[in-house]
Amino acid sequence: MSTLAMQGAGFRPVRPLNRLFLDLFGAEKLFAATALVLMLMIPPTLLAMAFDGRTLLGENLWIKPLKFEISLTLYFLTLAFFARWLPEGMTETRWYRLFAGGVVLSTGLEMLWIGAAATQGIQSHFNTTSPLMAALYPMMGALATYLTSSSLIYGLAIRRAGGLALEPAFRFSLIWGLILTFALTVPVAGGMAVAFPGHAVGAGDLRVPHFLATHAMHFLPVAGYAAGRLLPAGMALPAVRFFTLGFVLFVAYSFAEAAMGFGFLGLIF
Known part of the structure; x- marks a missing residue:
């Protein structure tokens, strides 16, 4: 779709990401x-x-x-x-x-x-x-x-x-990366402050899920941008949705793992 056509359809023109x-x-x-x-x-x-x-x-x-x-x-x-x-x-x-x-x-x-x-x-x-x-x-x-x-x-x-x-895959990853930065960070940080005063629980380190949560705003948009560039149009958005779900589950896993006193990925390896 041309820039003029997008403007006529109500789109706001956005410069390519590599120029922003x-x-x-x-x-x-x-x-x-x-x-x-x-x-x-x-x-x-x-x-x-x-x-x-x-x-x-x-x-x-x-x-x-x-x-x-x-x-x-x-x-x-x-x-x-x-x-x-x-x-x-x-x-x-x-x-x-x-x-x-x-x-x-x-x-x-x-x-x-x-x-x-x-x-x-x-x-x-x-x-x-x-x-x-x-x-x-x-x-x-x-x-x-x-x-x-x-x-x-x-x-x-x-x-x-x-x-x-914006490409649908990138738009989805941008929106949910920002939302999940808040939605994941608050419970993880709250757990560190209330349930586990401190970040160390045995060999577990609650800073790992905290780091992942606070950087959802970076991990997800990067994944969305890469998917939009590397995957066919019909696959990019489903792939980013799957990545987002996996990211949330991974943050939850890393929090539970640390809370149980295991080192990072200690429950897997």
Whole structure:
């Protein structure tokens, strides 16, 4: 279908994916700027690691801030990139600007909490050793849930945005990758915080399902894009649906496996 025909049918023209990377910051400037700030925090954190040799639970104190800076940089860059497929004008609405501002504020408070804990040489997560930390931990959990909900909002909004000239396989993977980032991360993180205070259960490590869940927004769209390029048109969408189901089951399996105290893939090998 030609571009003019798509416009006549109600489609919004979308540039080929391989060109969109040249304009990464154009669709959602607030999230792109947040990613840039987080990225600029990485070098000072690396310097802190180099000059501050203190450790906690066998790791340098600055490992956790570094992990969050890298992870959240990738998260906000991804949202800024995917924002181009939101309903037209959505990012300029009042409710969206308030919501996005709250997400950025939540991120700032999370990083302040994690950095302050590193400075003091104490755990930021799973720390109830003082009344202050016991009160802060659930509050930070609520902020993290709010932060993660932006992927859910994006997934639902893109689902409602009809007329996108996207291949069906990629559109499906994009929508469900965003939705499942929230839908899988919240129960996994909740299990780590409540049922298993901490990430280690014997030889099991609950960080594995947590990593998989939070990166559904990357794994699924990559699979959808690859399927649309490598498989016949009639096979791409069913293949992505099957991959999505398998991904959800794999996250559930890795969580159950870790909760039972087995190392990753320990129930298989």
